[in-house]
Amino acid sequence: xxxxxxxxxxxxxxxxxxxxxxxxxxxxxxxxxxxxxxxxxxxxxxxxxxxxxxxxxxxxxxxxxxxxxxxxxxxxxxxxxxxxxxxxxxxxxxxxxxxxxxxxxxxxxxxxxxxxxxxxxxxxxxxxxxxxxxxxxxxxxxxxxxxxxxxxxxxxxxxxxxxxxxxxxxxxxxxxxxxxxxxxxxxxxxxxxxxxxxxxxxxxxxxxxxxxxxxxxxxxxxxxxxxxxxxxxxxxxxxxxxxxxxxxxxxxxxxxxxxxxxxxxxxxxxxxxxxxxxxxxxxxxxxxxxxxxxxxxxxxxxxxxxxxxxxxxxxxxxxxxxxxxxxxxxxxxxxxx
Amino acid sequence: xxxxxxxxxxxxxxxxxxxxxxxxxxxxxxxxxxxxxxxxxxxxxxxxxxxxxxxxxxxxxxxxxxxxxxxxxxxxxxxxxxxxxxxxxxxxxxxxxxxxxxxxxxxxxxxxxxxxxxxxxxxxxxxxxxxxxxxxxxxxxxxxxxxxxxxxxxxxxxxxxxxxxxxxxxxxxxxxxxxxxxxxxxxxxxxxxxxxxxxxxxxxxxxxxxxxxxxxxxxxxxxxxxxxxxxxxxxxxxxxxxxxxxxxxxxxxxxxxxxxxxxxxxxxxxxxxxxxxxxxxxxxxxxxxxx
Amino acid sequence: xxxxxxxxxxxxxxxxxxxxxxxxxxxxxxxxxxxxxxxxxxxxxxxxxxxxxxxxxxxxxxxxxxxxxxxxxxxxxxxxxxxxxxxxxxxxxxxxxxxxxxxxxxxxxxxxxxxxxxxxxxxxxxxxxxxxxxxxxxxxxxxxxxxxxxxxxxxxxxxxxxxxxxxxxxxxxxxxxxxxxxxxxxxxxxxxxxxxxxxxxxxxxxxxxxxxxxxxxxxxxxxxxxxxxxxxxxxxxxxxxxx
Numbered sequence: 125x126x127x128x129x130x131x132x133x134x135x136x137x138x139x140x141x142x143x144x145x146x147x148x149x150x151x152x153x154x155x156x157x158x159x160x161x162x163x164x165x166x167x168x169x170x171x172x173x174x175x176x177x178x179x180x181x182x183x184x185x186x187x188x189x190x191x192x193x194x195x196x197x198x199x200x201x202x203x204x205x206x207x208x209x210x211x212x213x214x215x216x217x218x219x220x221x222x223x224x225x226x227x228x229x230x231x232x233x234x235x236x237x238x239x240x241x242x243x244x245x246x247x248x249x250x251x252x253x254x255x256x257x258x259x260x261x262x263x264x265x266x267x268x269x270x271x272x273x274x275x276x277x278x279x280x281x282x283x284x285x286x287x288x289x290x291x292x293x294x295x296x297x298x299x300x301x302x303x304x305x306x307x308x309x310x311x312x313x314x315x316x317x318x319x320x321x322x323x324x325x326x327x328x329x330x331x332x333x334x335x336x337x338x339x340x341x342x343x344x345x346x347x348x349x350x351x352x353x354x355x356x357x358x359x360x361x362x363x364x365x366x367x368x369x370x371x372x373x374x375x376x377x378x379x380x381x382x383x384x385x386x387x388x389x390x391x392x393x394x395x396x397x398x399x400x401x402x403x404x405x406x407x408x409x410x411x412x413x414x415x416x417x418x419x420x421x422x423x424x425x426x427x428x429x430x431x432x433x434x435x436x437x438x439x440x441x442x443x444x445x446x447x448x449x450x451x452x453x454x455x456x457x458x459x460x461x
Numbered sequence: 462x463x464x465x466x467x468x469x470x471x472x473x474x475x476x477x478x479x480x481x482x483x484x485x486x487x488x489x490x491x492x493x494x495x496x497x498x499x500x501x502x503x504x505x506x507x508x509x510x511x512x513x514x515x516x517x518x519x520x521x522x523x524x525x526x527x528x529x530x531x532x533x534x535x536x537x538x539x540x541x542x543x544x545x546x547x548x549x550x551x552x553x554x555x556x557x558x559x560x561x562x563x564x565x566x567x568x569x570x571x572x573x574x575x576x577x578x579x580x581x582x583x584x585x586x587x588x589x590x591x592x593x594x595x596x597x598x599x600x601x602x603x604x605x606x607x608x609x610x611x612x613x614x615x616x617x618x619x620x621x622x623x624x625x626x627x628x629x630x631x632x633x634x635x636x637x638x639x640x641x642x643x644x645x646x647x648x649x650x651x652x653x654x655x656x657x658x659x660x661x662x663x664x665x666x667x668x669x670x671x672x673x674x675x676x677x678x679x680x681x682x683x684x685x686x687x688x689x690x691x692x693x694x695x696x697x698x699x700x701x702x703x704x705x706x707x708x709x710x711x712x713x714x715x716x717x718x719x720x721x722x723x724x725x726x727x728x729x730x731x732x733x734x735x736x737x738x739x740x741x742x743x744x745x746x747x748x749x750x751x752x
Numbered sequence: 753x754x755x756x757x758x759x760x761x762x763x764x765x766x767x768x769x770x771x772x773x774x775x776x777x778x779x780x781x782x783x784x785x786x787x788x789x790x791x792x793x794x795x796x797x798x799x800x801x802x803x804x805x806x807x808x809x810x811x812x813x814x815x816x817x818x819x820x821x822x823x824x825x826x827x828x829x830x831x832x833x834x835x836x837x838x839x840x841x842x843x844x845x846x847x848x849x850x851x852x853x854x855x856x857x858x859x860x861x862x863x864x865x866x867x868x869x870x871x872x873x874x875x876x877x878x879x880x881x882x883x884x885x886x887x888x889x890x891x892x893x894x895x896x897x898x899x900x901x902x903x904x905x906x907x908x909x910x911x912x913x914x915x916x917x918x919x920x921x922x923x924x925x926x927x928x929x930x931x932x933x934x935x936x937x938x939x940x941x942x943x944x945x946x947x948x949x950x951x952x953x954x955x956x957x958x959x960x961x962x963x964x965x966x967x968x969x970x971x972x973x974x975x976x977x978x979x980x981x982x983x984x985x986x987x988x989x990x991x992x993x994x995x
Contacts, residue, residue: 425569
């Protein structure tokens with residue numbers, strides 16, 4: 125039997141060929157979306173939804189697997205965004221497809237930042253870790269605001285953009301770039317989940333001292349997970365900057381971006397592969413819609429807060445684990461009867 | 462040099478306000494092992510409540526505390542019962558998210574009611590000043606400082622001189638053991654949360670007189686408050702007070718010596734340096750659970 | 753030949769001296785019992801040897817190699833395993849996954865190796881079979897009974913084939929039938945070449961199982977030798993009855 129020792133397996137809905145067909149269908153739908161629904165309003169929502177699938181999946185590698193909740197992942201998002209933006213401006217890159225090649229470099233920059241932040245933040249245990257990550261995010265925001273000569277400060281940073289892409293096509297390259305990063309994130313997350321490394325991360329989540337006692341190099345593992353997660357987030361931040369073409373410190377080092385990926389991972393199911401995807405697909409379009417309709421009155425924040433509270437109080441384990449449990453129970457019942 | 466001394470004096474006076482807000486936060490952590498990320502939003506809510514009374518009834522901002530502190534205490538108790546108490550598993554992580562969500566809700570509601578324009582509480586002592594040794598010190602800082610000393614003093618009296626304080630300190634030391642000796646931990650938690658939120662009301666008034674604020678101001682505030690309690694050591698009241706003073710004095714001195722734009726940054730730099738050498742903070746106890 | 757050599761080990765907690773110049777040795781392939789009244793420093797010695805808390809002074813040698821100052825994960829990698837009081841396992845992992853967590857000298861390749869680790873799984877199932885809990889391999893750790901957790905913890909520690917295993921109260925909170933099974937497993941593993949050092953309050957368990965007994969009192973080793981000799985040592989009686 126395939127992988128019967130992984131408890132998450134029981135949470136996957138569907139098995140064997142059925143699952144494969146389902147996944148294939150989803151992949152084709154995702155690939156064809158810009159052709160089926162080419163109008164910019166729709167593809168814009170698609171770009172952001174896929175962006176959050178990637179962000180929530182990347183966050184989950186640290187927060188879901190190790191249980192260390194980072195509320196400051198926007199630090200890596202913004203660092204990647206500014207990293208790419210500054211490279212484009214200073215290296216005189218011709219807009220078009222060339223900037224996408226630099227996205228991995230933006231990820232690398234974020235990974236380096238994560239080594240430094242992680243080295244300090246991971247000296248502390250869970251409660252303090254949360255706070256230290258928030259503090260680092262605000263530190264990065266302040267740096268972006270204060271280093272006016274480098275970043276342009278609060279006035280923002282403009283990126284070159286391609287004049288060739290227009291109309292219905294404008295969003296398409298960004299959509300595929302985001303999709304590629306989301307798929308990469310999912311692949312990395314899946315790989316880790318089935319590796320010895322991933323099992324070590326889950327052990328840390330359950331009981332860190334015990335993990336240490338059975339030889340798991342906890343600090344190295346935590347730091348590696350943190351850096352991988354940050355690299356993915358940084359790359360997504362890079363594509364985001366190129367997409368929106370103008371970035372401001374408070375809108376990329378934005379605590380709301382940091383909390384959104386956390387909420388999506390929680391809603392879908394912490395530590396599961398499909399959870400962050402489901403969370404992002406459910407929440408991001410709704411969030412965009414509310415921000416669009418109620419943005420001026422700030423009421424969308426109240427909506428967001430209400431969803432958040434309902435999720436945590438009613439579904440503290442998230443949709444995927446709760447649904448799987450329900451399914452298992454029903455299956456067990458049919459077996460008994 | 463005079464400028465630096467003046468900045469230091471101002472730092473101590475404003476540090477008192479932060480000490481009060483942070484002690485509410487660290488008290489909540491100590492009793493419940495949860496981090497109230499909504500403390501900043503509650504401070505802003507307190508400031509807006511005072512602002513509302515001040516605007517409609519022309520009450521002196523400091524006097525509004527007579528109304529807002531009990532109100533906020535009640536709100537805190539309700540929030541604890543409705544949102545914190547139901548969390549059974551993974552409390553530490555989930556409570557961060559719940560209180561974050563509360564902060565967003567408060568921010569959104571305040572934005573709806575009061576718009577996002579900046580406002581400030583006004584009073585005669587906001588601009589009037591007096592001179593000591595050639596420094597000009599505005600009355601509001603002195604009043605705010607005295608208020609904070611008074612409230613902190615009252616808090617310490619409750620903690621160390623009443624039976625409720627004993628129960629509360631027992632809960633901080635060991636929740637399970639406190640339960641075993643008959644402390645109603647749920648009740649203590651609700652009241653502690655109420656006290657923590659009430660300190661936010663008091664902090665909010667002083668913050669609102671000394672700063673222009675809008676519903677989004679809570680991000681800046683909470684990042685400072687969290688930094689202070691981590692620096693002081695989570696759950697340590699003494700640590701929170703000393704850390705608040707250190708932070709604000711350094712910040713104000715940086716503002717005059719280097720530049721105001723770097724003042725807040727230095728705040729975080731201190732935190733990072735301290736964490737490298739003392740991950741548990743200045744007065745924290747190193748946690749290594751159950752070995 | 754001694755496998756573990758502790759000399760003049762000292763640890764203070766604030767003003768309290770928990771371990772006070774403690775010296776003892778554990779013979780290769782022995783089952784050594786570490787006994788002493790409550791608060792005599794037994795668990796602290798365990799935590800010092802396994803690197804969970806840093807020592808103030810003194811030396812710990814494993815196979816003549818100094819190990820004090822290394823982290824717990826490194827020490828486990830060198831071949832010293834340990835269990836905890838009250839059996840600690842990973843509650844949200846299955847019993848089989850619990851068995852697969854232990855890492856010994858994990859290189860990058862081993863860590864990133866992907867898939868089912870067929871060989872390790874077979875070994876894990878064998879070990880679970882050995883302690884007679886193979887039937888709960890797919891059950892989450894948190895759903896196991898206390899006795900099953902005790903057995904799982906012992907089996908999991910053995911996964912990286914340690915040469916020395918420190919057991920912290922293996923008999924604590926265990927019913928007599930299970931106790932008999934646990935001592936049987938320890939004896940069998942010992943015959944296969946594993947050395948044990950165990951802290952235990954159950955004297956008949958210690959006297960029956962151990963080849964050597966070391967008595968700790970106020971952070972010092974005050975006596976050691978064969979169980980029978982130690983039992984009749986007047987200094988030991990003094991320590992237990994209070995002086």
